[in-house]
Amino acid sequence: MDAIYLDHAATTPVHPAVIEAMTNALQTSFGNPSSIHSFGRESRAILDRCRRYVADKIGASEKEIYFTSGGTEADNLAIIGVALANKAKGKHIITTQIEHHAVLHAAEHLETLGFEVTYLPVNQYGQVEMRTLQESLRDDTILVSIMMVNNEVGTLQAIAELAAIIKDHQAYFHTDAVQAFGLEQINVAKLGLDLLSVSGHKINGPKGTGFLYAGKGVKFHALQHGGAQERLKRPGTESLPAIVGLTKAIELIVEDNYPHKASYENYRTVFLQVLAQEGITFQVNGAPNAYAPSILNISFPGTSVESLLMNLDLDGIAASSGSACTAGSLELSHVLIAMYGEQDPRTENAIRFSFGLANDAAQIKKAATKVSQIIKRLTKQSTIIEEVK
Ligand SMILES: Cc1ncc(COP(=O)(O)O)c(C=O)c1O
Structure with missing residues (x-):
């Protein structure tokens, strides 16, 4: 059967073209992108190309892309990283009751650190109503995180409209786009996003890879400490084959429109x-x-x-x-x-x-x-x- x-x-399932690109990277580009010799420089050039490609496809600049180990890490970096870096401006965060646990549990963790979190209710269709966001916004709100597509029921949120509500507010707007990415084009500027999370293994890429988009002015702290990779925000030697695989998965979708x-x-x-x-x-x-x-x-x-x-x-x-x-x-x-x-x-x-x-x-x-x-x-x-x- x-x-x-x-x-x-x-x-x-991982796309055969992704497997091919990753195999090639594993076989030919083993250098550490931080090394200054030719092996390192070759890997660095590939990494930079991947970053530029990914950035370009969401209407961002390459300095705004942080490769991570997947959606969970991107969500944690966005939520906890932003909260820790902006606590002088306020300690209130807004998210929804229907987020993935990568967001919910990160928010709950922040509560143990003294942050206040509002979990917005949804209607019977799983939609956040504009009014509930407007009403819960406070002067000391520093972050709003609302997922683009719910992973259980598939409901699509009106992200551009929700983000527009806080356009003139100090709070940053984050969306978990893990289940949305690849279905249609996402442009961070058009949607009014400050932060966006993506995962590789939901789009026929490898597991253990993804990225966080964080706009130029967005202040957030690293959650781990070590080397200077990902502009100090996500230290650790980059998994080049995984990043190559993620980029290939995106390319397959984009090039095919x-x-x-x-x-x-x-x-x-x-x-x-x-x-x-x-x-x-x-x-x-x-x-x-x-x-x-x-x-x-x-x-x-x-x-x-x-x-x-x-x-x-x-x-x-x-x-x-x-x-x-x-x-x-x-x-x-x-x-x-x-x-x-x-x-x-x-x-x-x-x-x-x-x-x-x-x-x-x-x-x-x-x-x-x-x-x-x-x-x-x-x-x-x-x-x-x-x-x-
Ligand atoms: C909406 C959403 N966010 C985050 C994640 C976590 O992504 P990852 O498995 O890459 O850590 C998932 C995984 O199911 C998800 O569906």
Whole structure:
């Protein structure tokens, strides 16, 4: 049985061209970019090229790109780094209840250091309303961090409008764009961003790489100490092959003019059509008009996440419940709780299917048919159990 991978929001397969570029870098450019001899200079030239390329594609300058070990580190550097460097201006930070734990736990850490954090609520679609940001803004707010695309339900925030609210305020605006990057072009100036986090392994690049964009005037502290790499903000010998891989992954998307959105939209439509044709009762969690088509979160009434995941896996479908970064634990999703409240059954029977390069339309049809069969089996079972009770 060929398994069907529908968990691209957790991670993606590495693109063959990325593997080739990385292999080449591993074999031919082992010099330390900080060394002054020719081996080092060659690596430095490659690193500089990668930085320039990445910067150019988001409308930034190369001095504004800091390569990191991924999205988590970029988020931590943005949130804790900004807080520590700007505490003389205020100790208030605003984020949302639906952020990835890389942001939430960084914010919670700041609370232990004496910072005050406001966690903005969201509406039933997972959207932050403008009014809630306006109302929570204080004179001593130093940072607002709102994710671009939610990793569990795919809701897309109105980032440009939200950032515009604090345009004339001292606070910096950070967005976690880990799940958004690569779907369409991101221009930091047009969006009004001060800081932006990106991860390599969500866009068919390698794991353990990503970057933080921090605009020229943004003050933030390094979180680790050592060498002078990344302009002292992220010391440690650069992982050149990983950075080459990340850059190649971005290049593949950009040079092809962001090709994936339309096919994911099609997969989403096909998936939902099959469920409807099969007569399945389901509910899509997320915003009907503002979503990333790569992430489809569906609740199946009368089922439970545990049995759904187990049955999906047995039938060769790899999906997940909410955030895979807390995989292993089947805690209720903080995102669905923020959207619906703790008592809502949708928090207990939601599955995230996420599309990517490992898929084609035929697979999606097959997967949706299998999902329908599983739901029919499980809901029949639960009806029988109810009747026996
Ligand atoms: C929205 C979001 N932010 C941050 C991260 C963390 O990125 P990384 O796995 O590169 O540390 C993830 C990973 O799932 C994510 O989905």
